[in-house]
Structure formats: C-alpha cells, structure tokens
Amino acid sequence: MVNQSKPEVAIFGGSFDPPHKGHQQIVRKAVQILDIDKLIVLPAYLNPFKNVSLANPEKRLEWCYQLFDGIPKVVVDDYEIRQNKSVRTSQSVKHFNNTYSVKYLIIGSDNLSTLTKWHEFKWLNDHITWVIVTRKGHPVQTEGLKSWRILEIDFPISSTTIREKKDLRYIDNKIKQSVEKTIKDKKE
Template sequence: MVNHNKPTVAIFGGSFDPPHKGHQQIVEKAAEVLEIEKLLVVPAYLNPFKTSTLADASLRLSWCHTLFDGIKKVEVTAYEINEGKSTATSQSVKHFNQTYHVKYLIVGSDNLATLTQWHEFEWLNEHIIWVIATRENTHLETKMLTNWILLPIDVPISSTQIREKKDLQLIDKKIEKSVKNILEGQHPMTIEERIANIVKLLDEKKAEEIEVFNLDKADYIAKRVVIANSLNGKHTLALFDHLKKEIKLQGDTMIASDATDEWAVADLGDILIHIMIPEYRQRYSLEVFLSELVESQKNRNSDPA
C-alpha cells in the first residue's frame, strides 16, 4: 500500500545519450505543471533494450547534472548508474517508493510501441500515471494505458539524430563541446576535467592532503601526478577500489596498478595516482621530488644559454 504522506514525485528516466533541448523542455515543463514536490531525473546505466551507449555512464550523469541541477524541484539521481547494470523501471519505481510516492512516470511518445514489453508493465500500469511527452498532432496508441496525461512539447525528443548525424543544434551550449568530442571519437574529458574528477572522487571518500603536480613541461613519465593520504591501511584499499570503479565508468583505463595497505598506485598513462598512509608519504617525500623536477625544468627553460 502506498503511503501518500510521502512527498509526491515524478520520474523521468532514460539513457540521455546525450541529453538535449527536448529533454530540457520536458524537465522544465513537467516540474512546472505536474502536482509534485520533486522531479527525479534518472539516467540509466544501460537501457534494457540497448547493448551499448555512445557516452559512458559517468559522463551522461555529469551532463544531466549540468543541465538540470539548476531547475526548481529537479533532482538528478545516480541510482541506476550505481547499480552498474540494466535496471528495470519497475525496480527503480519500487526503490524510490521507499522514500517517496512515485505518482508519475514520464516517457517519450516513441516509447509507447515497446511499453508492454517493459518488465512488470502491468504492475507499473496499475501504480503510476503515465506522462507522455510528445509534439502536437502526433498519433498516440494509448489503449493499453490505465491512466495517462499528455505533456506537449515542441522539440524533437530522440537522441538518435544527434548521434547519427552529429547534429549539435539541439545540444545546450553548456555541454556542446563535450558532446562534440564524444561524437568525434575524442576522450570525453580534458586532462584537467579528469584530474578534477579524480580529486572529487578521492575527497568524497575522505582522502586527505590531496596534491596535484603539473608535469607537462618536465621530463617525466606522466603529465599529472596526484598524491593523497589515506587514514589507514584499510582506507588505502577502499580509496583505491572506489577510484578504480568510478574512473572506469568515465571511460578511463588503468594501464597498470599496484595496491597494498600502505601504498596504492594507479597508472592511467598520462596520469599517475598515489594513495599512501601518512607515514609512507613522509618517508618517501614524493612531492619533494616532483616539486624539484618541475623547478629544474623551469630553470632550464629560463636559461638564456
């Protein structure tokens, strides 16, 4: 039995591969017209009807945060992405029903053809109101739906054209460069964006004294080195495991790695990451060596001879 004393919410899920102005219009309009306290945007790790995505999960999540975080009532959630697999919509609805009353489920009109194939469609049909986002004068086959309402929009809602034609007209300027890089097969993030993400991942798991060394102009095996303290040996391995999992989601690969309780090293090719207990960091003084390396390169570059 649903507890209607819980906050009423709508869910808008999808691949968001990439998110575009159609998605933005849906989110903005739904947040405005639906009688809800919150709209949950739920990017999928992998759509159950697809075998792959253009952009990795963490990048699609980042795009959604960039576009939707500033909209009143809207919350972007990583629930399905954190599941690390295809997640049925019914599972997500049941998960969020533990905290909220999920009243509405927002879908594009292009989903109607396959709705009855969704896992536990009958259960969903009984427990939620379908919100169908569609352009005007679109024929809709809704006989199988128990309760539904229309959400009229005037922008195409499919990401397929963007991917196939590399058409950026419907992409917001805030993420246009990143989407363009993906479409052109480049790394989804610059090295500075990757470093910022690594620092964020370490910081959110309580790593201490995080330092980043820029070695672009030094004669060294990597362009950046990140050094961080763990609290203890168990924490070293926990930080390393968290980092390994999350950077894989963003499309990075550890070329090599080695982890013990005292010291963990991750080699991403152009980035080296060291996680150490404080005693080891003090003993080996890596930052002293790296600082001297940077300084010596500066001196060579400034030497008029």
C-alpha cells in the same frame, strides 16, 4: 497528529545519450503542470532496448547534472548507474517508493509500442500515471493504460538523431563542448 505523507514525485528516466534541449523543455514543462514536490531525472546505466551508446554511463550522468542544474524541484539521481547494470523501471519505481510516493512516470510516445513488454508493466500500470511526451512520428496510443496525461512538446530532435547526424544545435552550451569531444573520440 501530523500527517507524515511522502513527497510526491515524477520520474523521468532514459539514456540521455546525449541529453539535449528537448529534455530540458520536458523537465521544465513537467514541473509546471504536474502536481509534484520533485522531479527525478534518472539516467539509465544501460537501456535494455538499445545496444549502442555514445557515452559511458558516468559521462551521461555528468551531462545530466550539468544540464538540469538550477531547475527548481529537479534532481538528477544516479541510482540506476550505481547498479552497474541495466535496471528495470519497476525496480527503480519500487526503490524510490521507499522514500517518495512515485506518482508519475514520464516517457516519450516512441516508447508506447514496446510498453507492454516492459518488465512488470501491469504493476507499473496499476501504480503510476504515465506522462506521455509527444514526439513527431510517434502517435499517442493509450489503449491499455489505466492512467495517463499528455505532455505536449514540439521539439524536432532526438538523441538518436544527434548521435547519427552529429548535429549539436540542440545541445545546451553547458555540455556542448564535452558532447562534441565524445562524438569526435568515438569516431577515432
């Protein structure tokens, strides 16, 4: 009898508004150190904890396709954007568990302060391993997490800083012109 186990995956969700070289670094390192068959980059339609957006969901999805194209084991999925509304992380994990075994959820350490407020946090905590990406100024506090791994990334920028300061140094050339145009159009 052949074992028909599902491929094991990590999900890296977020606004990606805009996606930047730090996101690429996270994805590349996660693929190297996590025992997974695939890493799913999952742009959010709307982050329930944010109310300001630089780019519309379709533009952010396009940027993600361009930015992560060619990285082995990495796929960008439009599941949350296709829902045309904010999607809870637990819903996405359950959706992908139909096809895969979702083993890891990659989050920035800046999310730890609100993590217990996430819908079905307890269910998530029971079913996945948190992969916590280090972020300057956001300590890694793992109290209450059942299973976690630390992904050390030393990257000096965030999407918020890029939006606020219009600093495109950390935007990959594949999408830089489009991000610059979106920022310019947003000002007008």
